[in-house]
Amino acid sequence: MKAYSLFSLARNAMSYHRNWQRAWRSPDPKKHYDVVIIGGGGHGLATAYYLATQCGISNVAVLEKGWLGGGNTGRNTTIVRSNYLLDASAGMYEHAVKLWEGLSQELNYNVMFSQRGLLHLAHSVHDMQEIGRRGNAIHLNGIDSEFLTPAQVKEMLPIINLDCHYPVMGGLLQRRGGTARHDAVAWGYARGADAAGVDIIQNCEVTGMRIENNQVVGVDTSRGFIGAGKVGSVAAGHSSVIAEMAGFKLPIECYPLQALVSEPVKPIIDCVVMSNGIHVYVSQSDKGELVVGAGSDAYNSYSQRGSYDFIEHTVGPLCELFPLFSRLRMLRQWAGIVDVTVDRSPILSKTSVKNLFFNCGWGTGGFKATPGSGHAFAHSIAAGEMNAIAAPFSIDRFNTGALIDEGAAAAVAH
């Protein structure tokens, strides 16, 4: 892999950029891999990258039915944070944030991780109690966490309407939270994994799972059978489909999740703002677009379309909290498919089929976890056992009752 740098950019400019090499190869699949990863999104690519670079397993394929990063990696609102209430979640997401903090350098690919601060607003006594509890929990987990008064919120966000209907009573700030360039994460991991020997195979759809003696031995794909020592499914949005191939159900349902962006304007909002109370999630991309998250519909769907009232119910609060945004314009809206578990926490787990591992159920919170999820999953696959960070997210919890119910605990969307 030829390194990217200011120098390489200048050198290539002199040769009219004729000599850049491919960011990743486009190999034909081999007959057998030590590990096959299903799903070429951020989590799958990160898993492959860490398998190859840290676990000594480079005979790895990533199978992607479409184009890399074409699932939720390329459809989310790019928010990164680790201000979670429960220890298991905090452990996972803080692990991710720490990896995010050096990711551009590690991958030699600028993922534009921008720690501009992430502010949760509270609009009621109940909200205040919620951020009170969460802020303290985060703090005690050694993660940065600050409470803001309405005046401090105003100072940070001069354009906010504190006296909106359901007025702002306070805020919880994580300064290390922020955003990242979503596509770059997939591409950076793909380039890194490829350089470490991973075969990334696009337009290769998994159509079946070969299981012998309750042990997975490979997958059938649109490009033929591919043998595998171990298989990791990281197919957010389609995990239930993969599980069905392996003969079991998951505690997961797929919902449409919508988002939208405005036309680009000069910088107007310098942190990520999240309001669970009135349902606003907004940040401004480096390009200048306001990136706004809408809610997820509550019906199962693989259609990548949501219901329009969700857009209205996102834009209304946005204009209420920032009345001047009313004159800006929506440029684009889209939907992704999120797979959601009952406790809104992910599943990283062994399964009833030997050597078949699942990483799924991230709901609306997957992007921010990308490096942590990939790292934990890679080490767990390599060891054949879930590591300490992944262990609480075992699928067994739905039988034992040890849910990681961040949502129920705090009524927080994430």
Added chain:
Amino acid sequence: MADQATLRAGMATPLSGQSYSSNGITISEQQSCDKLIVRADFSDAATVAALSQVLGQTPALEANTYSMADDKAVYWLGPDERLVYLHAQTAADTIGSVQAAIPAGKGAVVDVSDYYTVIQLSGQNARDVLSSGTPFDVHPRVFGAGQCAQTRYGSATVLLSALDDDTPTFNVQVRWSFAQYLWTYLARVAGYC
């Protein structure tokens, strides 16, 4: 102890004293009347016959319609649910006889007189005002006098009923607690239509 006159004088409705008339649209809160929810098996002929006797009419049997006799109106709310407007009697005086028309333990009669209030909307642009808050199609071809529909207006659940096709007139029934919200909504959009 207060006497009946003092009692009546102290009665209030959620929109007491508010009125709107502009842009060819009149919005007014209707004088309150007592109301009953009746839950029963309306596919049972005997029950329907007994209820018809008490209510002075065959209660609306078809979805999205209401029936009306001199002093009562019956709105279809669901397959086993009707809403009775008592224009002349009180719920207290009526509830027993309605209950008696339903086989014991196989239905319910509930006094909901104050649960709802009714806002009347009238004028040439009334349909535009309605369409500013509900996706329900109120065109006369599909929603004429005698028809009613439960739907939503803004974020409130409402019962719409069409009264008059000549001068478009509609009743919008809404829960007491949502009445001010709905009123504000109707009056706001009436200015835009």
Added chain:
Amino acid sequence: MFIITCPYCGDRDQTEFTCHGEAHIARPLNTESLSDEEWGDYVFFRQNPKGMHRERWVHAHGCRRWFNALRNTVSDEIFATYKVGDARPPLPENPS
């Protein structure tokens, strides 16, 4: 934005309804005789098919009746709605 045919009220806008997930999941009797896995399966595990799905909806802003729908989760086409207790309509011959 679906148009949903309430089996009682007729065609209405999707925003009058809410969805309550997979239909035809019967609550087990004698729950205490179930294993943790069987109980967990009933409470948490769902088919979540990519394709035809039988699901429950309630006409929340209308007659407040629950009913079932047969919908393709890929095209979002609703092939049938039917009352609780009614026979399940057959799968369509041409689902997409």
Added chain:
Amino acid sequence: MSQSCRLDSGGRIDRSKVLQFTFDGKSYTGFKGDTLASALLANGVKLLGRSFKYHRPRGLIAAGSEEPNALMQLENGAYTEPNTRATCIELYDGLVANSQNRWPSLGFDVGAINSSVARFLPAGFYYKTFMWPASMWMTYEKFIRKAAGLGVSPTEPDPDVYHSRYATCDVLVIGGGPAGLAAATAAAGSDARVMLIDEQSEFGGSTLGAAAVPEVASWVAASTAALAANNNVTLLPRTTVTGYFDYNYLTAVEKVTDHLGPGNGGTAPRQRFWKIRASRVVIAAGSIERPLVFADNDRPGIMLANAVSTYINRFGVLPDQNIVVFTNNDSAYRTAVDAARSGATVTMVDTRAEVSAELTRVLQQHKVKQFTGHAISSVQGTKGVKAVRIMPLSADGKSLQGQAWEINCGIVANSGGWTPSVHMFSQSGGKLQYDNSIEGFVPDPAKAKRINPGFSVGACNGSFATGDCIAEGAQAGRQAVEACGFVASDVAMPELTDALNDTGMGGIAALWLVPTVHPVGEGPAKHFHDFQNDVTAADIHLAAREGYLSVEHLKRYTTTGMATDQGKTSNLNALAIMAEIRGAQIPEVGTTTFRPPFTPLTFGAIGGQESKDLFLQERHTPMHQCHVQNNAVFEDVGDWKRPWYFPHSGEDMHAAVQRETLSVRTDVGMLDASTLGKIDIQGADAAEFLEMIYTNNWKKLAIGNCRYGLMLNEHGMIFDDGVTTRLGEHHYHMTTTSGGAARVLNWLEEWLQTEWPEKQVYCTSVTEQWAVVALNGPKARDLLATLSDIDLSKEAFPFMSMREGQVAGIPARVYRISFTGELAYEINVPARFGRQLWETLQEAGKPFNLCHYGTEAMHVLRAEKGFIIVGQDTDGTVTPADMDMDWIVSKTKPDFLGKRSFLRSDTARDDRQQLVGLLTTDPTVVLMEGAHIVQEIKDAPPMTTIGRVTSSYMSPNLERSFALGMLKNGLARKGETVQLSLMNGDAVEALVTDPVFIDKEGVRVRG
């Protein structure tokens, strides 16, 4: 030089109405009927903005909503609006526009330095750099952010109002050109409801910008007039269909008063948002001309050919006396003729070697010099075109060779063909197919989405000739309306005699990238396909080289098609260039998915109506006005406005709450408890049903008695609680939490309807039927006795029972239940009497020192008694055992909802967090709600938490602070001291106690 480019006559402008406007501070005039674009062009202003990345000077390209360059900062102050297309702004008097993305001025822009270092800024350059040192990224990012963005956001609240509404129709026609007018005409006539929507201020579509053909013009006028006269037809000009969603749900935005200028709309809304449900949709959205991609094709003055025609024909503006027309198809010949007729010197440069003799004859007739088989090799002029060089094109179109000619000109009118506007069809879920004869994607009717029935007609379907458009439109209108069960009308066809105006596009010979003498990306010139995002052919080559081959990677890596025009003029060119590089057919590279909206639409239009007091519904109790008069401070509890506390003059919240809390324990207080959810439950199986819903036993509850119940979900976790009273043999009155009322009713109905439909149980919400006043305190009985005929003695009316009678002359149900631990009565009266009851009690209570108290005092009072609030002390992960409420869980019932979950290993653990009381060693310290109990205090986090504070108050009754909390294994730890670590680093010590702090024996409540 006022309006130096305005022709003496012609156009659809009203020359009698002169309008003043300013651009970049300079004053100009235009006419009514102008757009800002046409008025600027009339004044000879061609430099209108700077590009996003390289800050290259830019001018107009188009005349419609596809314009990528001429983005304006419209108006100032609160009315300012960034990124507004000059081509879409109807001119009004006093309009103020400024150019964007330049500093200090449009003519001299420092950012233009990017253009000279452009070589170092290829697609995706930022992924490859700005990584060192890592700590500097946030600084780099600040500069990147400042440089990016286009216009500036307003910084004041929007003064305008917006209207949104629904509409239902049989046939919706998108686009009011010939095809759309014909479709609407065919569909209208019988009783069908027809809507016809067009972006422009008048109907006629492409004919408005074409040279006048009297037959067509009169057909348009007559059709429009007939539609306008039809009551079943809704005509919406100045309206853009922005989105096409499932089941033929379409959104559109109507500019109601934008064209009048800010503040001139009176009381009318600025824009109206339409949400339309149509049985059938006819898409007649037309097509968009695409530019040829040639060297420096972004210079101001290089425009689309049809835009030049439109400025001439519709606005009477001839942008320059010297015009070069550059084309690969027949349609641009109309522009050459339009310009020549208007007096310009015109040169035609056609990339095709062979052109029909008829076209050549027409050019000769208008004295237009024609070069065939030639192409523009370079453009002179930076801030405006001065001349072009043309050279012969090789037969394969890959190179330029031979004699070069230089032609002086101020305008290059170019046409690379026409792209059907398939956005709407694509948004509807339909798939596209590539039509080689027009070199563009058209709808594949076989792959339309079944739930979105409709038709694509006219240019958006690849039919460009006026006659074809009208015929297709009429047929689709007919089919659409017949599908809805109506009879179609006949559509008269105009006599079309002017062949040139009716040939459509004609023989295109695709030339996706016009070569220069240098390989792509290696010469001094740039070949733009995406003007606004500054994406060039070289960027596509780079993306291909680096493996970003799929169309989505191409878009995301180069940002092509991602600008505010969403690639309307660029998408196909980008695909085609990639296809050439890959040696693939265009459809193999793919097509991009068109996502809503079609053009950017104002957030205010989408969400503005339900703002301020209509933003999230607000619910009031019958006593709301009383509370307002009593100076209540309100709290938002769910949708409800509830009195939080009632400050007397000079009191702050703390003082008011302390007074109210004390007053209830010493005298008597009253609380508006009307928000509690109330459900009437009747039916033969009601008791059996309650047995399943609640954890405790209900069968033996006597009529007239009340019982507290906990509801669990199937996970075994508490989700609501409340008191239910047996009113009759088969009749119960259930109360729920205020916020949980709807959820609980749904829960009950869901079980009844889907699991136990055979059970005879009927639930009816009666929340608003009853106004509820909770009278609490030792003097409650004495006060109530002055107003009620009910025997209030504790023998006749014991705790946890209900009696009916009169209170203040009002028929009432009085429940002797208590949420404070005091002697208490909850008086329920029909809502109409709520206010009367409140006021009567207020008067009658004076001798008893009656106080009003709000939710905060209520919280303190209940916490003193250890009563939990579901949602505050519980959180959805808490079982009854965790709350030390095993006493309410039946050991004898075979089943109830959630019961089985208790057996699971994690739920059955005995070291779960459990409810305890907490008393800080320092009685003045009020713990923060949410503060955590830690296993062991350390100098700094991380620390292991073993519990938390859920409720915490200063109690005037205890004369100290106290708290409730959850503590790991808490039930076994009473009497121990625990440590809490606060955010500020302080450690606080607290004693673990029983959660009941007052009257543990429950004497008062039974008194």
